[in-house]
Amino acid sequence: MRVAINLLTDDPDHPSGAHWFWTRVIPEMAAHLTEDEELHLLVSRRSRAMHQGYGPGVHYVTFPWSNERRNLRTLSEHLYAPVRLPLKGIDVFNTLIAPMVKPAPALVAHFKTMHAFTAPEAISPAARLYRRIGYPRTAAVADAIIINSESLRSEVEKHLDVDPAKLRLIPEAVDHELFRPGDPARARQRLAERYGVDGPFVLFVSSLWPYKNCDGLLRAFAIAKPDLAGHRLVVVGPGRDTAYVSSLHALAEELGIADDVVWVGGVPLEETVHFYRAADVFVYPSHNETFGLTILEAMACGCPVVTSDCSAMPETAGGAAFLADPDDPRAIGAAILRACEGGEDLRTRGMARAAQFTWAQTAKSTLEVYREVHSNRKAQR
The missing domain is CATH 3.40.50.2000 (Glycogen Phosphorylase B;)
Structure with missing residues (x-):
């Protein structure tokens, strides 16, 4: 199983909470890959340096731009990903918004917020419109949708026409090596x-x-x-x-x-x-x-x-x-x-x-979703 994870939405000059999330989850997933499993990270030439040292099971798919060039990055996701991912033999694609031409791999959407609907003032008008158009379509074509809370589940079900059976609740976690009691x-x-x-x-x-x-x-x-x-x-x-x-x-x-x-x-x-x-x-x-x-x-x-x-x-x-x-x-x-x-x-x-929230558990649960949708796709062939 080859899983591609879209990391292009991060800006190398201004790392976001999503960057923090993936730099914790990817190494934990890499440690639990079987011999026939690989992770392929979608990065730009500039953002690749932000994702190093994950281990032998982690590879890279280099795109021209990440979020330092937002419009070009978005265009490449929609036009380049559907061609590039099948050529790399990708089986599962984890992304925020599905390309207009759905790629051949199984699709796992990873929703972290519904702010385009619930807190629109926190998002630029262009990004808000893009997400309000992209989220419904993504929910429709995704094989599974990862959410991080029951609260987000209720927002997704309120604002999107989504099959509840697609939703997979995986809480986020705390970096306990960093956040711990001290003097x-x-x-x-x-x-x-x-x-x-x-x-x-x-x-x-x-x-x-x-x-x-x-x-x-x-x-x-x-x-x-x-x-x-x-x-x-x-x-x-x-x-x-x-x-x-x-x-x-x-x-x-x-x-x-x-x-x-x-x-x-x-x-x-x-x-x-x-x-x-x-x-x-x-x-x-x-x-x-x-x-x-x-x-x-x-x-x-x-x-x-x-x-x-x-x-x-x-x-x-x-x-x-x-x-x-x-x-x-x-x-x-x-x-x-x-x-x-x-x-x-x-x-x-x-x-x-x-103490109940660890990145190891978040990574394990995320990897299980990839395995689930991959297995379902194989059974349908």
Whole structure:
């Protein structure tokens, strides 16, 4: 069985969460390949360097462009992949959106979000239109569709005309070698030296899109601040929506908490570990998530978590976080206070919850889907 995995949607200059996912899953799958199984990675000349050292069972199919040239990359996926993959003897093709001319291999679609429908403001108009056209067709022609939560299952079934039997639920996971408990004092010292963050703080980690609800957190923090005993709010994440970021700064001024909010901006993923270890509580009041990986990252580092009571957040938290209505700043503020006052039980439950999610299990389940669709195709011949 030869499996091709489409990695062209990543930009070598700006690696995404999808890149992080595949760099964890591919080596785990490679370790469990049988002698007659191979993985073939669709990469560009520039992006190939991002995917090295996976082992002898992993090969490359080089395309002219990846997402640094989005339009040309998309064109090559639709025109080149249907020709190139059969020539390579590919049996299973894992991709986000199926080519217009469906290639001969069995097709596994890998949906991570339905943001084109549920959070359209987070996607450019062109990408939004492309996904709204591409997702329904992909769901129709796919042999199987991998999703990462029951919440995403409900969104897929709501927005797409899909056969429920095609859906395969495979949760994402935590890199436990990176995200693990550490010395809070050392973490605080590092943050003070590198980022000017000192003293106790409440933490928010996310790209700043409106649906992530940082504005709701600012309102909640302003309400809880009199009882927070000198805590500041630390916001870690790039400002993807510049208009929204400007409105957040204006709101902090309006609420009288501007001096108590530290806008760190984007940091390397490995640096977020120190923020989780040093924080008194991690707050994630998003309106919509299909998994909510940062919840598990915080838990794995021993940080108490407050998150939303909707979408995928309760499913991911699994009873190991305080939940609050993301539309109710007072409820979020009250949950923050509860976590700060008695977070030890949350720490223990959170670490146990995060330990249930491993990349080895995610990879094993993904490989089983490839084997399943390949076997079904062989039986149909």
